[in-house]
Each structure stands twice: as C-alpha cells, then as structure tokens.
Amino acid sequence: MKYLPLSPKDKREMLDFIGVPQLDDLFESIPRDLRFTSSLEIPSARSEMEIHQFFGDLADQNHRYRSRFLGGGAYYHFIPVVVDSLSQRQEFLTSYTPYQPEISQGTLQYLFEFQTMFCSLTGLEVSNASMYDGASATAEAVLMALRLQKNRKRILFSAAIHPFYLEVTKTYCSNLDLTLEVVPAQDNATDMAALEKALGPDVAAVVVGYPNFFGKVEPLADISKLAKQHGSLLVTTTQEALSLALLPSPGSFDVDMAVGEAQSFGVPVQFGGPYLGFFTCRDEHKRQMPGRICGMTKDRNDKRCFVLTLNAREQHIRRAKATSNICSNQGLCALRATIYLSCMGKHGLRELAEQNHAKSEYLKAGLRKIQSLTVDDGPHFNEFVVRFNKPVAPLLADLRQKGILAGLDLSRLVPGRTHEVLLAVTELNSKEQIDQLVQAVERLV
Amino acid sequence: MYPTDYLYTKEHEWLKVTGSEALVGITDHAQDQLGDIVFVELPEVGKTFSAGDEFGTVESVKAVAEVFMPIDAEILETNANLEDEPELVNKDPHNAGWMVKIAISNPDQLKGMMDHAAYAVFVEEESK
C-alpha cells in the first residue's frame, strides 16, 4: 500500500510488542454488534495512472469557454505562476494551525502581512486572518454587530447584496434573537428612502454591498450619514475585492466593519471554493471579532516574532460564550492572496483595477449602442446589469454555442428578473473579446 | 494574605465595604489560577445588577473567567487604570486591582458572605 510504511515484519513485531495475537484484537473496545464486517461499496484501489484518467475525464466533461463574462461573486482573474509554486511548498501546505509559534513563524508572518494588506484595502484598523468565504464573513459581521449593540435587535440588510450572502446570513441568524429585515433595492441599488424609513433606535447595523451584487457602487457617504444619525453600525460587504484598489475605502466613509470575498486575489474560481472571506473592523471592536488573529510580539531573546493572539474570544477557550464557533481559517487561500498582492504591488494592483473598470466601461459603451437593450446606470466597478426586451436564457445559450460564457441570467438568483443579464469584465477580457460579444449580442437580439 | 476586613464569595470575588458602598475585585487565589491577565472587561457606570449576575470578564492568554456580582448593586465607578494596566489585578489584586465600586442595594445580603478565615479554608478545601 502506497501510503502505509509498515512492512509485514514490522506489523508482526509490533503486535508481539503490544502483546496481542492479531490486529483485530486492538478493536476489542468496539462492541461486536457495532462492528462493520462486510465490504464497503466503494471501488477497489486505483493506481496513480488510473486516478489521472478518472479525474481527467471528469474535468473534461466541464465545458471550457474561450471568452468569459461571468462574475456574480466569483471572478476570472490572471494568476501569476509564482502564486501556485510558492503556495504549494510543503512547509505551507502540510503544516497545522500555528499554535506552536516556534515552528510556525512562516505561517504567522504571512498572516500578519495579509492582515496589514487588508487593513490598507478597507481603510480599517484591524483584520482577522480570514474566514470561510464572503457569505459567511457577512453573516459573522451581523452577529458581531449584535454583540456590540446589545440592546438593539434589528438588522437592515440591503436587497442589493449578493442573494447567496443573504441566504447564508438568514441561516446563521435563524435561531437567534434578532430581526433580519431586507431593505428593498431600487434601480439595482439600496432604496435610500426605504432605508431611511426603516432606520430607528433599535437598529443594530445596516449592511450594504460595496460594490453591490449588481456591480453598482453604492453612495456610501449618504448611507453612512443615515446610519450614524440613528446610532447604527454600518457594515459593507464586497464580493469583488479588487474594487477596493480603486474605490474610496469603506473606512473613509466611517464604516464599522468591512467584510467580503477576496477570491479575486490569486484564488481560482474552482466551482465555488475554497475561497477567501476577509473581515476588518475598528480597533475598539477587536475583542468582539470572530476568527483567528495574528499579532506581533517578541521572544525571550527580544527577537521580533508573531503569535496567534486575543485567543480568549475563541471557542477553544470560551466554549459556549465564544464570539464564533469558527476553528479554522482559509490559511492557504490567505497565503495565495498575500503572494498575489505582493506580486501585483501598490501600483500594479491599482493599474489592474483601473483596467478592469476601463474594460467594463468599454463594454457598457458598446452595448449602449444597441437599441433593444438598456444598460444600467453606474457607477460600476467591473460588473453591471443589462436589460433586454425578452427573456435572456435563449440568448445566453446561443452565445455559449459560440464559445462565450456571457454573464448571469439574473433570474437564476433573483426570481422574476428573466430579461436581465449580469455581466462581469476583467483584465482577461481583451478588447477583441469585448467587441465580439457586442457584435454577437447585436446580431442575436 | 487575605485582608481581614474584606468579605469573600465562593466564586473568588472580594468586597470591601465602606458604609453603603463597596469595592469589588477578584482574590489573589483567583488571579493566580488565571495567570497573566491581559484584559479586563467592566460594565458601564450606572448599570444595576442582581446578586449572582455576571458583571465583567477577566482574560488571560489562555483562559477567561466571568466575574459575578456578590450582592444586588449599582455600579458607581470602574477602575479605569485596568484598561492600560490589566496586570494590576495580578500584582495587587486586593487593592490597586479593584474592579468596580458599587452602591449596596440590600445590606442584608452581606451576611451570607465569608470572612477572610472562612475563605482561606474554602480555598484550601477546593484545591484538594
């Protein structure tokens, strides 16, 4: 057996040493009637060659498209080769949570760097070392807001946030003492009048997308002003983290918690996971934060080093009173993001964000020339909604035939919106691809 | 080692009564069990508590303990020094490490508490 290093002789001698005649005797503590004595209905062992064949065939069954404009919370971005080669180093890959700082400085230091980069991106003071994904980070932010605002029980959640994030937040909140109210959207953004009406002294937090699910950049300054007037916390959730390299930071609008999904930073779309939730907040709130946090300190020789800190918030110490039950982070994905952001750098990341935005604006301009459709008004970062005068499903199917994965039929996530497509444009979409998409749409509508 | 004029609880809090007011903290034994204290969370001034309510927490690196109000009380003052120097609870638990000053709502409740000698015996029994 490939992964079992004991020889038959080892096995015999070890059993002798233990003092039992056969291996099965070691399972005596399991009552006989609870033992499984038949054979599992699972195929027999496969060689590495056969494994390649099996998974190669499966991977080939997934369609590949030469041109892709699909986003909706998962984005196709370029990933430099070094992200893969460095993150696959066994010392990162096969190590455990850095509970023993003496032999985990590698993990701890990159987590500290990760936290610093996300503070720069969101303009907030404290970042944790990552969460499962953007959806669960959003749900955890809602729970944290309730811990911070003990006497307030209402959460106002914008309908213009990713529907899956809302679904997950609903699940997280389903059994707790709070009311999760959805503030309607108007023209693909949070309805400000409805928000103002819903606000009151019992609102713990307002949660909005930035940019939101429809790619729109919400007017954070106005939202922030409203929320603060009512003593409510403001939470932003960002599904396309690259936007934070171009848009004014949530922190600059006095946002209390900025969370979201950072899959865009060096993590492939890989059918929805693993991804990279990020979570940042104000310094004064750090002790209510969920998840792991890495801090800088010194060792006994006064050498700079890093440790996991503020542990008393966590489940292994506070048990039923922990800030969250979370016990892991997305370590390797956080590493990928840290390497990715180091490669891109301060100006490179900004340039990349500008290119995404420019290409998206270029596609908008192209589509606006077509009479039978309406392009949503911005501002957008790299994603926007287009409304057609008929259901879009057949159109999208035709485009797929041409090798173009042309955006999301909104009705798949937002019931009823059958005539609309959510299109995402990134640096991977060349001018030629964009022109071809516009031409193809023009011919088909 | 436990001040003779204080009162004590089984949850290892102490009370120093002065008229209708009292200071509350945790005992030397409690701080010793917790180890290096890194953070003390205290309630807002003006809040009221019933006997047995949790009013704050004390965190060390690898442990956390709730602190309970021994009697019905209203918070008059909290020890602001603990914000920057939580280690005062380790260094001087019975004096500089005090946590809150309270107004005593029901003095009868003081009768049920232990004196220093009884508490010392209690700690010894508990550690067996």
Added chain:
Amino acid sequence: MSEFREFLIFERSREGKVGCPLPACDVPKPELSQSLGAAGARPALDPFPEVSEVEVIRHFTRLSQWNFGVDQGMYPLGSCTMKHNPRINEAMAALPGFCQTHPLAPDEAVQGCLTVLNTLGTYLSEITGLPGCSLQPAAGAHGEFTGILVIKALLQSLGEDRKVVLVPDSAHGTNPATAALCGFQVKEVPSDAHGRVDLEALKSMVDGNTACMMITNPNTLGIFESNIKAIADLLHQHGAMLYMDGANMNALVGKARPGDMGVDVLHLNLHKTFSTPHGGGGPGAGPICVCDALIPFLPQPWVVSNAEGLMLSMDTPQSIGKVHGFYGQFGVLVRALTWILTLGKEGLVRHTEHAVLNNNYLRKKLEPHYHIPYPAATLHETVFNDKRQNAFGVTTMDIAKSLLDYGFHPPTVYFPLVVHGALMIEPTETESRGELDRFAKAMIEIAEMAEKDPERVHAAPHRTQIQRADETTAARFPVLRWSAT
C-alpha cells in the same frame, strides 16, 4: 530551520518595483471622476508592498523554511490527524477543467464537477452508514453548525421547541460554541471514571427539553464510547437525537459505521481522516452525513439526477437554507475523493487498522515513562499527562517545547480539559516504525531529562528559529498590522 533574518514584505518594499507587470490597457481609460461618480477614486494603498518577483520568491521561500510540515516529520497532534497529504490529490484539484469552472455556469457545463460531488457524497454515506450527505460545510465547526441546525429544523417541523444540547465535558470547544450559535442552552455531561460518558448521569439529564447530544466517538481520550447504542436509544426514547463529531473517524473507517450505532448526524473533517492538507489552518471541509429523517432539511442546493444528467436543485422546501456562498470547498472535496479512490475499499480499512496499530505500539513504548490518566483501551490516539514529570517541576508545556528540539511537532496539549496537563498523541497510520521509534526515544529522553536537568527542559526550545514568545504582551497591547513608524 534556517538561521537568517527575513523582513516583512513591507520592509523589503521600495518605490517603483513591481513583481508582475501588466500588459498595456487595450481600451481607452475613462475619466475616473466621471465614471466613478461623486466619490471618485481612492488615494494610493498604503502600506502596500512594491517588490520584484525575485524578492517575492525569496521572501515566501524563507518564510516557508520557518514552518514545520508533515513532509518534514511526525506531527502527532491528537484529534487533528496530521497524516500524509498525497501530491496526487493536489494535482487532481489543480486540473484546469476543475479550477476554471465557474460556480454559476449552467448545469450542463459543469457535469464533471457535479459528478465529483455526487460520487463523494455517495461514498461518504457508505462509509458512515448514513444515507444523506451535504458537502457544503466549509470546516468541521461549520459542519457541526449545519448538523445542529438540521436537527433543530426537524424538531421544529414536528412542533417541538426543545432548548437543550448536551455536550460531554471532554468535548471540543467547538461543540458548545456551535450549540450556543444555534440558540441552544448547553449542558455539560460528566465523564465516568473510565473516561466515557457517564451513562447514569446522562439518564438523569435527558428529558423532553433535550434536542440532542453531541458526542465524539472515539472520544477525545481515544476511547470508544462502548455505550453509544444505549446512549442513542436513551435519546431516541425521549424524542432527542444523537449528533456525532467525526473528528476521530480515522479510528473507524471500514471497521464501524456511526449509522449502525444509532447516530443521526455526523460531520467529517476531510482534512483529518481523508488526507486533505491542513494548509497552516485551512481550508478544510466538514461534510455532514444524516439519517433518512433529516435529509429534507439539508442545505441547498442539492445534486439530483434527471434525464439530462446531474443538476443543482433548490427543490427542498424544508431545507435550512444555505451555509456556504456556493457549494462548499470544492477543491478540498476533489482531494478527498482522490484519497478514497486511491485507497479503495480494502485500503480504507487497512489504513484504519494501521492507525490503531501505530497508536497502540507507541502507547506501549511510552507507558512506562508517562502517566495515562484513563487507562482504558484506546484506538487511534492516547492521552498522557505530565503527572510524573510534575514531581520535578516540569510541565506539559515544557515537554511539548522540548520535542521541538528533537525535530518533532508536539502533541495536542492541555486538551481534553478533563485531563490535567494533557498530552494527546495521535501518530496516524502514515508513520513508519522507525519514525515511531525515534519519537518514542525523544519522549523518553525528555522524561529522563525532566528528572536530571529540569532547568534545561524549562528553557526549551533551544534550536528553533525563535524561542518562547511573549504571548502576554501580544494580548495586552495587540499589534495586529504593520506600520512604517
């Protein structure tokens, strides 16, 4: 471990350097003050690194050399199951056909991914003896959360509003934290003198207000809960359910199935039993398997098969909803399926047997030197403690840190809480006899040193890149990000 100083990436940074130059933009750039509206664009990111690719490679390579991984040596972390992480798993997860598949692409375009989900779900059900499976939970704790919500949903559908979740005192901290997150009150069940759930105490605790009990089996002492069937029956008689934490499934795969023990829900940690890498803390995956009655409540969406193939269905009106943004940690699921297929049905059983053999061999070697507080038979892991070494003033922490100097990762320490100064050792099946012998020798030498030269043990580690860190200052005055000043 290398002896050199490695700066933070921000300290290596110098204005004007770049690690990954971009192509020129092939479309006109808009005027940002117009295209972005009133708020315009942000100021430059600061601090943010500016480094060349060479420096990126040096930086992260050097950082990696300060880490210790399973590929370097034995990692006997009890209950964490640090077994070998095969590279074929990585290669399969990295296939472009998987990596480049978008989660919102139409069903007909993702048949390969859906087949992975369907196949893995079927195999996990077979292994656990529980017919329903959801692959959505992102980690063990997330699986617990999902499992408890599923139980709650079933009870609510029956019109029952039960408030209490029972958790043994030896449980992982995630168990009570999860129950609290789901809105339950947690009651702790004591262990008996043998380290198992105290059945008599349990009998007096279960009533019509009990929603479920969360049990780990084998428990965190490595001891099989031999009363599990009786526990399940007791709970079921009172209309309550039995949740099993599958953290220790490495002791059972192919030898006993939770479904046959009366367990109603179980989560698996794919990063433990099924060999996916821990990655310095994640990503893991925590699928749950459930009994028939709970299937309608599993998270959405759900893979079903019809005439055209497989599809993602939302048609489960009683579902608890979604727990993950998409469908779970897909890349991790591919790795776990690779493991199962590589081992096959016979290999899965052999692995379990070797995990138990390795533990019992090591236990026998260490028994003369370290105290075992609960001497009952153990399966895949054994909990020792520092009772004998305490006599010389040496603690579990000292022993753990000393092991670092021998090139081993320490065991899980100070857990479970029912053991004072616990040292929880799980060798896993992928260690050779030679490695087990070397580890035992190190442990025995440390025990001897504790007697002869306790000061040296206190001062350990001596050979690591840093020595004991000041965690107190880190928590009192947290420095959580870098700044230039």
